[in-house]
Amino acid sequence: MCNESKPPLTGGGLEGAYLCDTLEPPCIEMKVDRTVEEVLNDKNLLKAIKPCAIPEGEYRVSMTYSPRYKTQLPLITGDSRFNSLWQGIRIHAGNTAKDTQGCILVGENKIVGMVLNSRLTLTKVKNLLKGKGSLKLKVKN
Numbered sequence: 001m002c003n004e005s006k007p008p009l010t011g012g013g014l015e016g017a018y019l020c021d022t023l024e025p026p027c028i029e030m031k032v033d034r035t036v037e038e039v040l041n042d043k044n045l046l047k048a049i050k051p052c053a054i055p056e057g058e059y060r061v062s063m064t065y066s067p068r069y070k071t072q073l074p075l076i077t078g079d080s081r082f083n084s085l086w087q088g089i090r091i092h093a094g095n096t097a098k099d100t101q102g103c104i105l106v107g108e109n110k111i112v113g114m115v116l117n118s119r120l121t122l123t124k125v126k127n128l129l130k131g132k133g134s135l136k137l138k139v140k141n
Contacts, residue, residue: 019128020121021109022091024054025100043085054086054104054139062134063126066090074129076104076137091125093118 038045059078066073074091077083094105095114106122107115115121129135 019125020106021115023094023097023100023105023107023109023113023115025097025102041081054089055082056139057082059137059139060134061091061129061137063129066092072126074125091122093122 054076057078059076059082061074061076063072064075065071066075068088069090069092076086076089076091078086090103091106092103093107094100095107095116095118097113099105105115105118106125107118108121110116
């Protein structure tokens with residue numbers, strides 16, 4: 001889990017190459033007597049502490065149709081446990097943590113706590129995915 005005093009900004013890279021900056025929902029500090037593993041295995045507790053950034057690990061990113069946004073957008077998927085807990089995590093445009101709606105925003109970090117040029121950056125990500133089909137996303141805390 002993460003520290004609330006840090007801004008919710010993370011560096012983003014797909015397939016190991018730096019592509020852009022990303023912004024995720026802010027993490028909340030858990031004040032429970034449980035391990036991270038116990039929380040991840042308890043759907044009710046996990047829902048109670050959301051929003052929370054995606055756990056550290058490697059994930060697959062592919063283009064799929066988003067009924068919510070009514071367009072093709074990158075979708076993040078992982079193992080079966082991740083997919084059952086974090087359903088529908090998209091990469092989309094936006095500028096601040098309020099815009100994340102539980103997803104990851106892409107852009108350039110030129111102002112603390114924000115990403116700029118998000119639509120242009122999203123277009124770059126989408127074009128990269130069109131050429132490859134799917135990519136790996138590595139999340140580090």
